[in-house]
Amino acid sequence: MADELKIALEQIEKLKNVDRETLLEAIRGAIEMAARKGIHRAENITVEVEKNTLSFLVFEIKSVVAEVRDPALEISLEDARKLNPDVVVGNRLKVRTQPKDFGRIAAQTARQVIIQKLKDAERDRVYAEYKEREGDMITGNVKRISSGCIFVVIGQVEAVLLPGDQSPRENYKVGDRIRALVVRVEKTPKGTSVKLSRSAPDLVRALFELEVPEIYEGTVEIRALAREAGNRTKVAVASRDPNVDPVGACVGLKGSRVRAVVEELSGEKIDIVRWSEDPVQLCVNALNPADILKMQLDEEAKTIQVIVPQDQLSLAIGKRGQNARLASKLMGWSIDIRGDGEGRAPETPPETGEEAPDEPVEEADGNAATDGD
Numbered sequence: 001m002a003d004e005l006k007i008a009l010e011q012i013e014k015l016k017n018v019d020r021e022t023l024l025e026a027i028r029g030a031i032e033m034a035a036r037k038g039i040h041r042a043e044n045i046t047v048e049v050e051k052n053t054l055s056f057l058v059f060e061i062k063s064v065v066a067e068v069r070d071p072a073l074e075i076s077l078e079d080a081r082k083l084n085p086d087v088v089v090g091n092r093l094k095v096r097t098q099p100k101d102f103g104r105i106a107a108q109t110a111r112q113v114i115i116q117k118l119k120d121a122e123r124d125r126v127y128a129e130y131k132e133r134e135g136d137m138i139t140g141n142v143k144r145i146s147s148g149c150i151f152v153v154i155g156q157v158e159a160v161l162l163p164g165d166q167s168p169r170e171n172y173k174v175g176d177r178i179r180a181l182v183v184r185v186e187k188t189p190k191g192t193s194v195k196l197s198r199s200a201p202d203l204v205r206a207l208f209e210l211e212v213p214e215i216y217e218g219t220v221e222i223r224a225l226a227r228e229a230g231n232r233t234k235v236a237v238a239s240r241d242p243n244v245d246p247v248g249a250c251v252g253l254k255g256s257r258v259r260a261v262v263e264e265l266s267g268e269k270i271d272i273v274r275w276s277e278d279p280v281q282l283c284v285n286a287l288n289p290a291d292i293l294k295m296q297l298d299e300e301a302k303t304i305q306v307i308v309p310q311d312q313l314s315l316a317i318g319k320r321g322q323n324a325r326l327a328s329k330l331m332g333w334s335i336d337i338r339g340d341g342e343g344r345a346p347e348t349p350p351e352t353g354e355e356a357p358d359e360p361v362e363e364a365d366g367n368a369a370t371d372g373d
Helices: 002-016 020-037 077-083 104-131 201-211 213-217 246-251 253-264 279-287 310-317 319-331
Strands: 045-049 056-065 074-076 092-096 137-146 149-154 157-161 177-188 191-197 220-228 232-239 269-274 294-298 303-308 334-339
Touching (some): 056 077, 074 077, 077 092, 201 213, 201 220, 201 253, 213 220, 220 246, 232 246, 253 269, 279 294, 279 303, 279 319, 310 319, 310 334
Parallel strands (some): 232 269
Antiparallel strands (some): 137 149, 177 191
């Protein structure tokens, strides 16, 4: 049996890439379980594994006594000293044993348990490996497509891109290479479940980290990001180095860097704007290229009322309200955009009852970049 198990374990070790200590613990527990099946009273059974040969020894732990009353649990002092001349009454001694009928059936049982434990160890290893990669962008190949779900092979697992995590602009076929964000890793009875996303805002962040060395190195920082996958994304960036233009770094020479991101996202438009701690300036940047005539802020409610020229109202709001919606997500403020022909918005914060002075008009300073078309 030892030889059979040794061969099986060596094969599993190669196939599963499980470390040797895990194998040794698996064989010890499995053989102990199998050994107990062949002994009437097996609570005192223990198994030791010889690490170099993977052979095993089965022992009964017995108490050394002057007079034996329970042979299953006790050994006489005379017999014990044949094994170890130094023992005395009261000691516990390991006695080598060979379980009855411990043959082919026991070996098969032990091997099954070993294989199961190795499967469990492999699942734990794979889960830990991919759990650490949550939030990372990975590359894989489309293996199959079923019921709208795209199954992607990444390393040793088959990840899934659910319909809700796909970009409506994209279509894939079997064999296609795909980049996606690891959004969730879970343990399931069938193994490790890895969920991917092509619609998550952080996928755009990861792509810019890949294409823009200044972001990867930390010189330029993405401070905020709002996305409607397949249509448009707004990215607000800032620089920790006054000599580095954050927008220019992200756009790249002749638009090469942002173009690479746009191409990876199948033509999704990208607006890159300069971040500002001042909500007025950030709003101006986010709504660029629309001209802003006036703003009214309620900092407590985090609302901004914006007045633009009537002929630029549709430009500021965007198609189906998308520009205003993304600007609002980017800032974390509610934005109400009105044309100057609609009358003046109220300017008095209700908290104080006093009229606040008009905010100065902020001009877009050319620090916004777009695009995808």
